[in-house]
Amino acid sequence: MASSNKSSTGETSTPPAIELRGISKAFGPVQANKDISLAVAKGTIHGIIGENGAGKSTLMSILYGFYQADKGEILIDGTAVRIADSQAAIDKGIGMVHQHFMLVENFTVLENIILGAEGGNILNSALANARSELERLEREYALEVDPDAVIEELPVGLQQRVEILKALYRGADILILDEPTGVLTPAEADHLFRILLQLKEQGKTIILITHKLREIMAITDTVSVMRRGEMVATRTTADTSVEELAELMVGRRVLLRVEKGAAKPGGVKLSVKGLTVEDGRKVTMVDNVSFDVRAGEIVGIAGVAGNGQSELLQAIAGIRRAKAGTVILDDAPVDLSGSAGGGTLRERGLAHVPEDRHHMGLVLPFEENENSILGYQDQKVYLNGPLLDIDAIRTDARKKIEQYDIRPPDCRLKTANFSGGNQQKIVLAREMERDPVVLLVGQPTRGVDVGAIEFIHKRIIEMRDQGKAILLVSVELDEIRSLSDRILVMFAGRIVGERTPEATEGELGLLMAGIQDGPDGKDEAA
Amino acid sequence: MKHQLPKWVDYGLIPLLNLITAFLVAGLVVLLVGENPLEAAYLLVRGAFGYGGGIGYTLFYATNFIFTGLSVAVAIHCGLFNIGSEGQAYVGGIGVAAACLALDHYVPWYVTFPFAVLGAAAFGAAWAFIPAWLQAKRGSHVVITTIMFNFIASALMIYLLVEVFKPAGSMAPETRTFESGGQLPKLDWLFELFGTSLGGAPFNISFLLALLACWAVWLLIWRTRLGYEIRTTGINPTAAVYAGIPQVRTIVIAMLISGALAGMMGLNPIMGDQYRLQESFPAGAGFVGIAVSLMGRNHPVGIIFAAILFGMLWQGGAELAFDMPKISRDMIVVIQGLVILFAGALEHMYRPALAGFFNRRDHRTDSSAVPGTGEAG
Numbered sequence: 001m002a003s004s005n006k007s008s009t010g011e012t013s014t015p016p017a018i019e020l021r022g023i024s025k026a027f028g029p030v031q032a033n034k035d036i037s038l039a040v041a042k043g044t045i046h047g048i049i050g051e052n053g054a055g056k057s058t059l060m061s062i063l064y065g066f067y068q069a070d071k072g073e074i075l076i077d078g079t080a081v082r083i084a085d086s087q088a089a090i091d092k093g094i095g096m097v098h099q100h101f102m103l104v105e106n107f108t109v110l111e112n113i114i115l116g117a118e119g120g121n122i123l124n125s126a127l128a129n130a131r132s133e134l135e136r137l138e139r140e141y142a143l144e145v146d147p148d149a150v151i152e153e154l155p156v157g158l159q160q161r162v163e164i165l166k167a168l169y170r171g172a173d174i175l176i177l178d179e180p181t182g183v184l185t186p187a188e189a190d191h192l193f194r195i196l197l198q199l200k201e202q203g204k205t206i207i208l209i210t211h212k213l214r215e216i217m218a219i220t221d222t223v224s225v226m227r228r229g230e231m232v233a234t235r236t237t238a239d240t241s242v243e244e245l246a247e248l249m250v251g252r253r254v255l256l257r258v259e260k261g262a263a264k265p266g267g268v269k270l271s272v273k274g275l276t277v278e279d280g281r282k283v284t285m286v287d288n289v290s291f292d293v294r295a296g297e298i299v300g301i302a303g304v305a306g307n308g309q310s311e312l313l314q315a316i317a318g319i320r321r322a323k324a325g326t327v328i329l330d331d332a333p334v335d336l337s338g339s340a341g342g343g344t345l346r347e348r349g350l351a352h353v354p355e356d357r358h359h360m361g362l363v364l365p366f367e368e369n370e371n372s373i374l375g376y377q378d379q380k381v382y383l384n385g386p387l388l389d390i391d392a393i394r395t396d397a398r399k400k401i402e403q404y405d406i407r408p409p410d411c412r413l414k415t416a417n418f419s420g421g422n423q424q425k426i427v428l429a430r431e432m433e434r435d436p437v438v439l440l441v442g443q444p445t446r447g448v449d450v451g452a453i454e455f456i457h458k459r460i461i462e463m464r465d466q467g468k469a470i471l472l473v474s475v476e477l478d479e480i481r482s483l484s485d486r487i488l489v490m491f492a493g494r495i496v497g498e499r500t501p502e503a504t505e506g507e508l509g510l511l512m513a514g515i516q517d518g519p520d521g522k523d524e525a526a
Numbered sequence: 527m528k529h530q531l532p533k534w535v536d537y538g539l540i541p542l543l544n545l546i547t548a549f550l551v552a553g554l555v556v557l558l559v560g561e562n563p564l565e566a567a568y569l570l571v572r573g574a575f576g577y578g579g580g581i582g583y584t585l586f587y588a589t590n591f592i593f594t595g596l597s598v599a600v601a602i603h604c605g606l607f608n609i610g611s612e613g614q615a616y617v618g619g620i621g622v623a624a625a626c627l628a629l630d631h632y633v634p635w636y637v638t639f640p641f642a643v644l645g646a647a648a649f650g651a652a653w654a655f656i657p658a659w660l661q662a663k664r665g666s667h668v669v670i671t672t673i674m675f676n677f678i679a680s681a682l683m684i685y686l687l688v689e690v691f692k693p694a695g696s697m698a699p700e701t702r703t704f705e706s707g708g709q710l711p712k713l714d715w716l717f718e719l720f721g722t723s724l725g726g727a728p729f730n731i732s733f734l735l736a737l738l739a740c741w742a743v744w745l746l747i748w749r750t751r752l753g754y755e756i757r758t759t760g761i762n763p764t765a766a767v768y769a770g771i772p773q774v775r776t777i778v779i780a781m782l783i784s785g786a787l788a789g790m791m792g793l794n795p796i797m798g799d800q801y802r803l804q805e806s807f808p809a810g811a812g813f814v815g816i817a818v819s820l821m822g823r824n825h826p827v828g829i830i831f832a833a834i835l836f837g838m839l840w841q842g843g844a845e846l847a848f849d850m851p852k853i854s855r856d857m858i859v860v861i862q863g864l865v866i867l868f869a870g871a872l873e874h875m876y877r878p879a880l881a882g883f884f885n886r887r888d889h890r891t892d893s894s895a896v897p898g899t900g901e902a903g
Contacts (some may be wrong), residue, residue, distance in 0.1 A: 049579050172768045201609050317768075319767050319768055340770075344770075345770075346770065353769070354768055359762070359765070360765055360767075360768045361762045361765065361768065362762075362765065363757070363758050363761050363765050364761075364762070365761055366757075366758075366761070370754070371753075373769075374758070374765065374769045375768065375769035375770060377751055377754050377755065377769065377771075378770075379753060383751060386750050386751060386752065387745075387749050387751075388749055388751055388754060390749065524838060
């Protein structure tokens with residue numbers, strides 16, 4: 001993708017579109033931002049990368065008026081400004097596209113666009129004005145979207161486009177995008193990048209926050225790296241490399257590619273046949289899905305979020321009712337009524353790292369050691385009659401903290417006070433250290449920093465090499481490709497194809513988008 | 527992480543500030559009716575703690591509130607707001623009365639007592655069972671059903687008192703007075719230990735049972751598997767499903783325990799004071815239990831302190847109304863209401879300001895010391 005025709009030239013006379021000088025911000029004892037300085041030239045795309053908790057979001061929240069900096073100043077087009085709240089940010093031409101869309105789901109596109117800019121109690125004139133303005137914006141930036149469509153009926157990529165339009169409608173000259181590709185298919189992400197390049201051509205300044213190094217390389221002109229609240233480096237993208245950026249982010253050399261030997265598959269440990277699952281509204285989420293997972297192999301399920309992977313995983317784990325089908329775990333059937341869950345399946349050797357650790361895998365207000373037995377609370381080693389054996393639980397928790405290098409190493413600390421990566425390690429340690437037969441892993445590295453990702457991937461491979469049957473669900477295509485021995489692609493509740501990890505990203509991307517026949521006409525035999 | 531406060535602030539300073547605010551506003555009310563608020567405060571505290579009998583009454587009321595406070599707390603740990611402690615306590619009275627009426631002629635109090643305890647717990651739990659079952663199985667909201675069950679309890683008890691328990695010839699809707707086998711001994715020896723006298727106060731050994739119940743609830747919630755399952759269900763029901771915790775069972779058991787604790791409240795006034803089952807004997811203790819539990823942060827130790835505070839308001843308030851005729855019984859209810867308002871409903875009023883203060887202070891003190899420690903965001 002073309003990126004650098006006028007990258008680092010135009011900053012001779014014109015002041016930078018946005019400049020931060022010595023920004024610091026602390027939350028209690030946590031120094032989220034420390035003396036950060038940054039200048040972004042007008043009409044460029046600037047990337048900001050860093051691990052979770054590096055302070056990227058805090059910095060952008062300061063820029064958008066959610067927080068006030070303790071120290072430092074912000075300059076827009078060379079003049080110092082004070083951004084008291086998000087309205088002030090909008091007035092100064094800063095627009096933000098949040099990671100989690102700030103849209104009202106059952107409003108139309110147009111109604112969402114004018115939200116917060118209604119300009120009076122009677123909406124008719126505002127809607128009419130917005131409609132014509134929207135048409136102009138769509139023409140100018142090639143951002144087509146039906147103004148009368150209801151948000152919840154639009155695909156995620158289009159919803160994001162509405163967010164961008166919303167910012168432009170408010171006259172944004174500086175656009176901040178926070179992890180914009182997390183929910184997009186590869187094709188949608190490419191489309192987004194084309195839009196961003198177009199916006200750049202029109203003179204807009206764009207700040208892209210991400211932890212995906214490849215995106216930085218593909219689209220930005222300059223890039224800044226944050227680590228532990230500090231801005232550790234700023235580079236011209238053309239002069240740097242993925243390896244250098246990763247090292248700057250983590251502070252040490254990182255293995256980006258997982259090293260693994262060939263799989264030695266054994267007998268079938270998990271067999272799914274004709275599994276069909278409906279959600280609460282009787283919509284079929286998993287549609288007649290069949291596959292096997294053998295001992296000593298990792299089967300990856302690729303797909304855009306919301307195509308039935310979550311429901312599939314939960315049905316196999318016995319916590320969601322299946323409408324039809326069978327699941328055989330280690331030669332004996334699993335009760336698919338959805339109430340079996342927990343105890344019995346765990347005793348039979350099914351470990352489950354849930355996709356959403358905050359809502360399912362952990363009880364955040366609990367102490368770390370209490371979470372280290374979640375789901376295993378009826379195992380005899382943790383009990384002393386009806387009482388919990390607190391000593392045994394804490395000893396066990398401390399052992400796992402050491403094995404998994406969970407930080408801070410305090411088993412009495414509230415789980416909510418651990419970082420995302422360490423929370424994930426708490427879940428992994430709990431599920432993996434029990435010698436399971438089958439391991440279900442959902443989104444093992446979502447919201448986890450690069451250093452921890454490396455560790456988690458290594459552990460999963462180790463588990464495979466110990467002969468565990470592993471079913472991996474992830475929306476990160478890179479993760480699926482680098483860990484899996486076989487890849488199943490899910491689309492609209494069905495498995496639409498099986499590929500080897502050597503399959504190209506484009507091929508998988510097309511399958512994920514529901515296009516059965518690849519461009520080269522390769523067809524899948526069931 | 528943003529609003530984390532030192533423990534002593536959370537559990538000491540904030541409740542204290544809330545209480546001071548409540549008394550300041552109550553003082554304004556006293557001023558409005560034309561009395562001296564300082565004198566009123568003095569009379570209230572003296573009435574509650576100034577002499578042996580006052581303390582005895584304060585602790586007698588506190589005993590009621592400990593039971594109902596624990597009842598509310600156990601349900602809250604399971605994510606249930608049990609507003610029905612009042613009705614459960616009322617129905618629990620049947621169990622106490624039944625044991626006493628059956629045994630008081632034949633055996634001493636210490637034989638009757640265990641049966642009365644079991645009876646109170648069983649009837650209280652039974653009254654909580656239907657709302658619990660409806661919540662767990664059908665999703666009928668426990669707040670609504672328990673409120674309605676308070677009214678049903680009230681009607682049921684009047685019927686039972688008039689038609690079943692009332693001795694022939696009596697005009698009052700109450701049981702006969704129990705013999706000594708249905709009367710709990712007072713804790714006058716405890717007061718004599720401190721060189722004071724209980725006077726006529728009905729402070730009795732059910733207070734010790736209340737303290738025992740506090741310990742048992744602590745053990746249950748934080749040290750048993752059941753308590754672990756109750757807390758998981760209460761904080762994160764999705765995680766409870768994931769962990770294989772049977773939700774219906776956990777909800778029903780938590781409500782049964784809650785109802786049993788409420789039912790045991792009846793021991794104190796029935797067996798320890800009036801020696802008979804009377805109409806409306808809980809007298810609002812079930813509702814005070816909500817405030818006590820909230821103020822005590824749903825922890826048994828906090829509940830003991832909060833219960834004593836409300837015992838003080840009850841006893842001191844009664845004396846205040848007696849000494850200052852301008853301050854009527856209703857005024858006392860206003861003052862109690864203010865305490866509930868500031869300590870319970872407006873619990874978080876001072877929190878943001880305090881969090882800001884402590885954050886700034888911490889920032890100043892350790893920004894130069896160890897900035898590298900905190901990246902857990």
